[in-house]
Amino acid sequence: MTRLPLVFGTVVLAGVALAAQSGPASLDPHAFEKPATTSWPTYNGDYSGRRFSPLTQVTDQNVGSLSLAWMYRTSGGGAIKATPLQIDGVLYFANPDNVYAVDARTGGERWHVRWQSAGGIHIGNRGVAVLGDWLYFETPDCHLVSLNIKDGSERWRQTICDLDLFYYASAAPVVVKNHVITGVSGDDLDVPGYIESHDPTTGALQWRWYVVPQNLGDPGADTWPSLDAMRHGGGMTWQPVTYDPDLNLIYVATGNPQPVVANANRKGANLFTASIVALNPDTGKMAWYFQCSPHDTHDWDATQAPVLIDDVVDGRPRKLLAQASRNGKFFVLDRTNGKALVSSEFVKTNWSLGFDAKGQPIPNPKKMPQLDGALVTPNQAGAANWPPPSFSPATGLFYVSAARAWSIWYIYDPSDNPQGWGGTDRGGYSQSMIQAMDYKTGKVRWSHVWEGGARSGLLSTAGNVLFAGGPSNDIVALNATTGDALWHAGLNASVSNGPITYDLDGRQYVIAGAGDTLWAFVMNR
């Protein structure tokens, strides 16, 4: 490898790749099936997307004694939207064009890599994946890159999207067996979304699955008016997948269709946009789909985490999948086949005419964007957005950072062939809250309304604590059963990622990103 001089502790990536080194090329499919206690090895802590920790050192009774352990301020990349991974006492996370390795006990920097960018939107980076000695991350200029976790040196880079077509890359990869699953971002031009699998050792493309049909006769093609419309129909894959190793299915949540708002040239349901899709990770073949927003016209991607829940329903074990979708709807599916068991709302909305026989919302044409404006709830930011939710098997509650938000939606391009967005929403009134959903009924068990805006990722623990970002640039602990506020600590900015927890040396840490700083709290004995 050619390495440029260190600049303020920074490793600058050069274009010459390391020769492949030895290391595991595959992951036991059951490796991240259950939540770890001494590590946080993948985006959601485990493959289920629950963001639930079995740790009990911090409880609803003693969380008031949680103390600051350390803070680490990043030096590039903007706000920390990544969920850090914690492996062998080191935290790994990414900001756009930056990857950091930080000592999980002290906050000391192990290494920091800066990526030379050729462009792309730098709105955020959700994090990294690690397999053995190797780390994987995406860059805004459309690369998937593998680094050595020991020193940040580059092993390989692969182009995963076309920057000239206004794609960019922000998702956190997820390693499943011998696959690095990567998503793509970008909705300024009308381009198709897709998800890819790459070889962990070489970076070679293993398969690509297009969210929108690419040929007449393909599954879903009958939900588009033309070949041109569906080939440019969007459906970005902004968020990490979840995975059921027993079914060998990854669950992909897909983005909104294109053009985003003006929609005269894409009549139909526009499959498989704004959907939850089950794919075989070895082949990329689709097993089933469920469309959360048929013919979306409000930028409501359905890329909120598909959370896997195991339960007994009507006397028999059921493999479930729950999502609090950006459009305000709450779905519980049978994850073996995609059949809806529950379709409800986690906040009140005004854009649909109920649910169809499949449990999918029926959009109200009058609440689609209009030339003179349509008052709609939720707004563009959605009733939920990318910040990851949490599910606690201990309480049986699904927690989501939610908003009751309004805006007026306009068509700007009234032509019969709009491109790009062709309209937008304006204005807004929003009330932020955490909704605790009973997944069996689809009803809100409790609602913790914030005074002011707050929207972060969530973490629940077996100590009956729910960690969230509060409205006063603080991290807040709530009683997971009741929603009562228990503790908070002021930070330098709003919590901007999903908090994590782990045990090191018999001490439970809680980690959250706020703006450019990673904060660590610990239960001192």
Next chain:
Amino acid sequence: MRRYIARWGIAAVLGVVGGVALSAQAGPTDLPKVDAASADRGRTVWVAQCIDCHGSQARGTDKGPNLVRSVLVLHDRYGSELEPFLKKGHETQSGTPSASFTHDQVVDLANFLRQRIDDTLRGSPIFVVQNILTGDATRGAAYFNGAGGCASCHSPTGDFAGIAGRMSPVDIQQRMIFPSLGGRGRGRGRGRGAGPATTAATPEVTVAVTPPGGATVSGALVQMDDFTVTLRNASGDLQTFRRTPDMRVVKTDPLQAHHDLLDRITDQDMHDLVAYLETLK
């Protein structure tokens, strides 16, 4: 490496790092910048040679493909892709061989096409609201004085006198529905003109705090969460209270009636109201 150092040096001089300098930029850093004069010349070529098949906005017709979505065009840099393509020969509406186009003509066409691409983006000159005056002013007046409850706080001869001369229809609509924002748009995709030209102040939210066994303290709400509440009292001093279960905290939002209206008002009511307010010249 030389290329890298040069770029990094520029970033260092500008005091920006990583994504900060690039955060608003979609596409590559070397995205072509449109030369408007060249694009105007390109439009002339376009009308003479291309428009019949590719359409006035280059979005295609039954006779020719959409060039705004063309990968070749999107990869182009000032004719870098377009010129070799045209040199190979491509049908034109006048019959003029495309290979005979001069380099400058191709660059002009490239600028014209890039301008069409840019026009599809949020924030482009044509990314603007259309006519929203579709309501019925008579019905709007009835709603204003009746079910909407507007007349309890506002008057067409008082605070709303001449409002149509001060604000555009869309600004009236936004201000009416979302007064706490001043109608100002937020977030992704709002694009050009997202904030209305209004300077009306947003009424203050107030709070009254009664500690256990203590006197009530009132003032403008500065900050409140589950743990503390801060207000500015009548003397202009800030006072912060740690909240306890037996502390009484009452917030008063003068815009609550507007917030409550969100669940009641129909789109027709909204358009009728704007039509009525637009009559208050």
